[in-house]
Amino acid sequence: MFDEIHEECGVFGAYRLPQASLITYYGLHTLQHRGQEASGIAVMDQGKISIQKGKGLTIDLFTKESLKKLKGETAVGHVRYSTAGGQENANIQPIVARGLKEQVAVVHNGQIVNEKELRVELEKEGCIFQGTSDSEIILHNIQKEKGSLYERVKKTAAKLVGAFSLIVMGEDELIAVRDQKGLRPLSFSKMEDGYVIASETCALDILGLYEHTEILPGEIVRFYKGIVSRERYALPSFQYMCAMEYIYFARPDSDIESINVHAFRKETGRLLAKNDWIEADLVVGVPDSSLSAAIGYAECAGIELEQGLVKNRFVTRTFIQPTQALRDRGVRMKLSPIKDVIEGKRVVMIDDSIVRGTTSRRIVRLLKEAGAKEVHVRIASPIITSPCFYGVDTSTKEELIGARMSEEQIKDYIEADSLKFMSVEELKEAAGHVGLCTACFDGAYCTPLFSYQEKLEN
Amino acid sequence: MFDEIHEECGVFGAYRLPQASLITYYGLHTLQHRGQEASGIAVMDQGKISIQKGKGLTIDLFTKESLKKLKGETAVGHVRYSTAGGQENANIQPIVARGLKEQVAVVHNGQIVNEKELRVELEKEGCIFQGTSDSEIILHNIQKEKGSLYERVKKTAAKLVGAFSLIVMGEDELIAVRDQKGLRPLSFSKMEDGYVIASETCALDILGLYEHTEILPGEIVRFYKGIVSRERYALPSFQYMCAMEYIYFARPDSDIESINVHAFRKETGRLLAKNDWIEADLVVGVPDSSLSAAIGYAECAGIELEQGLVKNRFVTRTFIQPTQALRDRGVRMKLSPIKDVIEGKRVVMIDDSIVRGTTSRRIVRLLKEAGAKEVHVRIASPIITSPCFYGVDTSTKEELIGARMSEEQIKDYIEADSLKFMSVEELKEAAGHVGLCTACFDGAYCTPLFSYQEKLEN
């Protein structure tokens, strides 16, 4: 399903570490798959924040020189998949408040569903917003509460409904928070005399830190005066980790709630094969994200795994799309079949999900064009039927093929010889002890939706 | 071995095609793995050449607007891995001669070994060179010969010794040439009323053109007045296709001399496993180029294939390398092990080649750090012992670990539990009917080396 779903963020924090900005740079680089549109790093030095942020990949935006200017031992960073709309620059994170007494920076992954309600309330009290992001709302609320920064963040977290993994930077202080349902991941590790915090454990691993502590749902963790203190700001709740983190977003080498992402995906492949016997010659995964599931499927089904599709590694956003006329002549850019592998074969094509169906249809056609005798599509997730309001860009209901068509109709639309999705139950089985949010599959939203309820009903 | 060996070019040509520059853009994008440093497109319109070239990826360099300005139905393009040295811009291709009578553009993949001899001769006759590339020498020689452009190119080709796949653009004319030994690939396909030529067939496939004609070693092919004519400019010779094209450079979906690159690599994996029984739990390929060989090895050895290493897709040249201090703390950026997969396992790690050995050692260490009980390294090519003078950047003999150490010593150096390379004979077996140049493995250069002989002997 590649390039059809987008998450909007990855966050990173470094506490009491020399070269905090450089470490954050490496962290953001490793989280880049969570957002390629914009990057930013803010550092705190003696109560003053320096910041650099802008559009582009972390490694394109920052240079040795620019990192040197970001002095300080405490830092927060952010990568972002930007949504459409004017003046996006005002939404790039970290977002900074420069008060007379103190300076504060915030990075945020997720989406607040009572955003409008909070915004109205804050505006009534006279807040002025320069951008349109919910991160600005969080920052304003933090500043409006009473008490120390830690107390204000805690009060703010208790008011927020939805998905959020936050890191707030004050003077010699980082505060990390996860929402009550645990929708978005957030972990930390000790590093020398300090700490690093990251959306995914892969960004800790690359620093040689294999011991991770996951921040709990509803927990607030304070890195202050050199030590860590942990506290719950909300009542315990059943966990609702976003299923899409496991299925698509996270890097295979990350662990989420102690379950390895690659292992999860392999297990979905295995479960797909278990109750679905089909005669075929090859299993082909759609690169890159479906490779793990394909390995699991091939192993369980006893069918040969093959590399039947090649992905162009150099595709970026600035790419000039082929016109329809060129497409009709067969021109395509991102994926190519290996004809030698595919020709004359019955292929099981494993993909991680189907959103609009257009990409799946294109790949099926590619395989047929390359001579596949049959193409059996197996999707390592259930049918997406409902939009997400917790930070995944699955846009509107109308664009979701699964909201309009049955499995059989989708099969016809994508021109496959057969099609199977996983059931929600199978998916939950793959997650073992981890509770999943499966709202996009079954509409079971784990929080009230406030003004988004209306959007859902239309 | 990824990022240790570089080839220097990919070439593309479009003849009598509306939107020739756009088609060339797609072609170069698909050949981008052959060179990421610079790109260029020249088009011919009524005897006049327009050109755009510069540093950067094809998709970053060209825009819809800039392609529109490259009007004309005949085009040549080039992607380049640039060598070090001043004023590189003068070496970016295509190179153009703007005479009073006619304008000519040349693109070139390969390396001429009698370059200096030709240069001296041309300078004696008064030629002035602005850059340092052998492509400029080829262009000058073409212009100095007598007769039509076609005759001049033919005479020039006969003088060149070494590796070259050339495309020359004149008015309503493309001329494609391959060296006598067939060291570098070059193919073409009919497209509508015109033709496209490319270094690799993957760049023809993506245009929906699955029927390819390989230009023969020692052949010159003229696309002129709408038709193709083929002729030999040199005596037939045994073929010496660069083995590295199969092993590392080419995209797995390309066919070279009718042998699919992925299939070749899978076969090398199979051959590695065939005579080498080892007890292990997992086969892990070093991404991306070793995946095919890993599939072949796993299949033949009956050991489970696993995705044990994850590569960061966003690494580019501008990347800030971790300092030694950070490296010592375990920081690394490009590859990460999946601990969950590796821990406690005996791993067969498949890589395509070893150049300096430092990368292999780093990966072995990564796997051990992630808990691998044993790491057995299998290399899907022979030991590299000699430099290449035919366009592969294997630099000097001193940097080649295989020129200084035995297999056993290399094993110790890279800290593997065991190490096996392929034999040159096994490699040739995988190539079937295709004759290979294996000079980098056995020093059997297929041409005289002229002034490079001296470099070899030191």
Place this chain on the structure above:
Amino acid sequence: MFDEIHEECGVFGAYRLPQASLITYYGLHTLQHRGQEASGIAVMDQGKISIQKGKGLTIDLFTKESLKKLKGETAVGHVRYSTAGGQENANIQPIVARGLKEQVAVVHNGQIVNEKELRVELEKEGCIFQGTSDSEIILHNIQKEKGSLYERVKKTAAKLVGAFSLIVMGEDELIAVRDQKGLRPLSFSKMEDGYVIASETCALDILGLYEHTEILPGEIVRFYKGIVSRERYALPSFQYMCAMEYIYFARPDSDIESINVHAFRKETGRLLAKNDWIEADLVVGVPDSSLSAAIGYAECAGIELEQGLVKNRFVTRTFIQPTQALRDRGVRMKLSPIKDVIEGKRVVMIDDSIVRGTTSRRIVRLLKEAGAKEVHVRIASPIITSPCFYGVDTSTKEELIGARMSEEQIKDYIEADSLKFMSVEELKEAAGHVGLCTACFDGAYCTPLFSYQEKLEN
């Protein structure tokens, strides 16, 4: 004194004009002498604001395409001379508030002296500041007041102490305000069915609009529903137009309070000559700003005006300054004497002001080096002895040569044969009916200084 004093802004507004963004572009271009560091334009279209702003000259920042994207018939623009300090981007204007009910943009020229007091108050009420500019404070205050946008702007203006010429943009509404003392200029003209507002009349003239209305000190003017309404928000006060606007900042073709700037400067030259008879051969003005005064001096003194100094038109901020070693060898870049004109002559050199004295000394030396027999410096303004807190960047008292030295000492420092400044009285005479703020000459600040008082006393 060129390049020693900087003002910080020029503002422009366009109301109910098709191509409002293009007209604003021309307006800002004409106000560019008031600030070259950054430019910005915001337009209002059906309640939504689009904005483009960034570092650089207006003509470098905006393109035809980018202006087309700034759709709407109401616009505000700003040019800025940026002060030092981190994250300057947050201070570039226009500054926008994006509320749920309405969007508002503000541009501001001047400096508020009760800035800190307002900031503390606003922060107490929970405002969060992202930048460090007083413009953000103005915007926040506007949003915090009660009532319609117009009422809120009016209440805000009444709270502000210091120098400000503001334009506020709401939906189909522009509101222009000048401070009670009238320190910074602001005028408007009718254009077709709409209006344009500008810091200087030269930006109205270039649109072919020679009929200007100056906004009065303490006045608020509303452009709303197609008509203009004017009202006073503050009690009348004696006027204190910034003398530096006449002396240095404004373009010679601007009128300020109906007095032409060139005419004012010529008059200062005349007054300088009137009571100061000196035998000399030539009058030379330091280009560009002192030419008007030189004409006046030459005319009144009956001494020949000559072009003795040539200014390099291509100097910009990125210029590499000559090292001291090169300077000692006589290397200099911006001004050159015409030796042929100067040699053997007694020169009256007219400059508009002296700030640190280093530039004056350099020019005197240049003239002597070119053979001037005598150099008599005449300054078309009084000695600067006090810093400005109303928007002129005369930095700290220590840097002002006039705060440390007498006229005689300055004469010796700049190595002139004689030196004369104007008296404050003469300056006021040149301004005729217009009351001037002469605080930088005599310390007579026209408002309380709040926290700046302290800075003054140190």
Place this chain on the structure above:
Amino acid sequence: MFDEIHEECGVFGAYRLPQASLITYYGLHTLQHRGQEASGIAVMDQGKISIQKGKGLTIDLFTKESLKKLKGETAVGHVRYSTAGGQENANIQPIVARGLKEQVAVVHNGQIVNEKELRVELEKEGCIFQGTSDSEIILHNIQKEKGSLYERVKKTAAKLVGAFSLIVMGEDELIAVRDQKGLRPLSFSKMEDGYVIASETCALDILGLYEHTEILPGEIVRFYKGIVSRERYALPSFQYMCAMEYIYFARPDSDIESINVHAFRKETGRLLAKNDWIEADLVVGVPDSSLSAAIGYAECAGIELEQGLVKNRFVTRTFIQPTQALRDRGVRMKLSPIKDVIEGKRVVMIDDSIVRGTTSRRIVRLLKEAGAKEVHVRIASPIITSPCFYGVDTSTKEELIGARMSEEQIKDYIEADSLKFMSVEELKEAAGHVGLCTACFDGAYCTPLFSYQEKLEN
């Protein structure tokens, strides 16, 4: 006439000077008025040339870092006004030949009229041209001759017909040449233990070097082994210094053939006034280039000199021109009248030349719009009737208003109340002992024109 005529170059050389590249940077910056489109510097260090060149102003193109990379004690530099056409980059100077034995760089100011003839000859001998400039031809010819670099340059100079001031850089060697007619200026000065060479003396002055030696027409000067040797390569001829250098191109502080440019211009103004009595109130020069002539006119006529027009200093090429609709409404960008000065006055407007007449008409209209009662235009040069083939971009004959209209008709076209040009005789009088090329005024070309003859006759 500003922005209607363009010259194409300025050249600079530094010999045996530490920081040669930095000195060249300052030199080029001072010659920037001769070409703003592109800049380049090449330095020689131990037989190897390093080069940086590109589009843009010298100060925008080079940084401290980039100049540091240009190591070496010998340098040549170039500023260029680029002509239209594809692949301009190949024409940016310096142009470098990188041979096996030696490397050579060339910079060139002027235009060769037997360019095509030389090109054909060189192409016959097999030379290949990458660009379209005559500088490349000169370089090729130098390399094709026999003997030492000095001998080859000398032989080449003897073959060239037209206007050229050349600097050629070899190893520890600079060779400077001026054409036989002396059409373009070129001077040098001793600086410490080395030398600097420049198109105009203003670029020597700014280094503190007021002692200049003008290279003679037909002379070749060699800076070699630390000393200077001078020789004639051509027979003496009457001098034909380009009149436009005095009238428009050169900076007023430059001396050409020992006559100061400002003094020349002032004299043209004086001569214009001498035989032309007219009753008027003001003399206004069109900035910047006509100020000198205006001073001369005012002085001689006894009419007050005024600054009636203000030029926007920030106009660059990227400027968005007002549409005709906006122009019709009076919008204009570059020049503004000072209404206060002009209104009700009879104005003598001094300009340096008229090319197409459109600019003059625009300025006359501006002055009338600002209330001028009468506008009497006086042009400090004769009517331009013929194109230039010696390096001045006066384009085609059709575009020259003087080729199509009489003085009376031009007067009507530009809507002036009266109009007077200088006679060619008066111009020559102003030049004193210096022989002028006045071909653009009287068609008396000082060399054969070769293939350009034809262009002239059409």
